[in-house]
Amino acid sequence: MAAEGSSTVVNIDAAAAAAAAADAEARGKAPAAVPPPPPAPAAAKAAAPFVRFMSKTKAKGGWKRGVFCFDLFLRIFALGACLTAAILMGTADETLPFFTELFQFHAEFDDFPAFTFFVIGNAVAGGYLLISIPCSLFGIVRPRPVGPRLLLIILDTVMVALTTAAAASAAAIVYLAHNGNQRANWVPICLQFNDFCQRTSGAVVTSFAAAVLFMLMVVMSALALRKH
Template identity: 45%
Template sequence: MPRSASVDVESNDESKGKTPLIGDGKEKKSGLKKVMGIMDFILRLAAIIAALVAAATMGTSNETAPFFSRLFHVQVSYGDLPTFRFFVIAMSILAAYLVLSLLFSVVTIIRPNIVFLRIILFIFDIVVLSLGTASAAAAAAIVYLAHSGNADTNWLSICQQFGDYCRKVNGAVVASFVDVVFLMLLVLLSGFIFLKRG
């Protein structure tokens, strides 16, 4: 009659307190959220710099040049055109919002699971993206007219007489479009964070 062999399996008490080799992914998910929060903060800083450069460059754009003769001088300034005034105001509002949003961005880095704060930032980011795009596009249209003019409406190109002024407003418009790109990246990043939550 064959003998039945019994094998005693002893539980190892030392392995009870150890963490398993395969984690549940929560630590990795939390780390990814923090990295995205840091990227959000950096993009906001870059957008602040671009908005301030755009507003300051446009706000200091003025030039006096002789017109038709040396005795008759004409001065141009950003304040002469309502579109450029709107541009400076919009970029200033945008920069002020981004400075205030830095505090909330820091909170989302420290506490990445606060969904309500992330939704508020997402909504306001879309609003300022719209404002920034509108002001940049309007200013770009005026800059195009300043460079090329419009023969059909007898609008002359003023950039031949006011070269420094045109260079400054060109720089301001370029900086505003860079700012719009940063804001678009912020909105896309927020959308990606929401997808990762799901």
């Protein structure tokens, strides 16, 4: 009986030891997860308005900077168009070679007041564009100020009128040079002064292109002045 009782005690102790070992092994394999630290609601609430303000500012400034970049490219192209038109018209000069030195037919741009006005108008527009490019760069850096953009939209509108008037007046003379006028007995001179007419025609087309670019710049400035 004593031997049987001791055997039962040994078996119970062994089972308890095995259960303890299994429990320890399970705890070692699957450690308890450490809960994350609680968030700081006060700091999050304090930073939320700043984050919203920065995101809103970035979104608004982003599209305005894109408008100003496009406006800068338009000004560079318009500057090239105005200078090209002025140079083409200012260098339009041709003398017919089949006459003597004492009697020659000569055509030059300053023989026509409309062509002189054309050269002056496009030169003024080109000078204005050269000055306005730094203002456009300032708009890319700081898209918020309204004053410089309002000044540019007013001056751009003036330049639209100037370049359009210069191109239209020159276009009328170029049309008469190409086609003449039978009722007034004006013969087309482009049959003889071919190079002169080609240069003046190219200058007029280029000036009309500059006028269109000025119109687009007015639209860009109006978009930049929008609040939303």
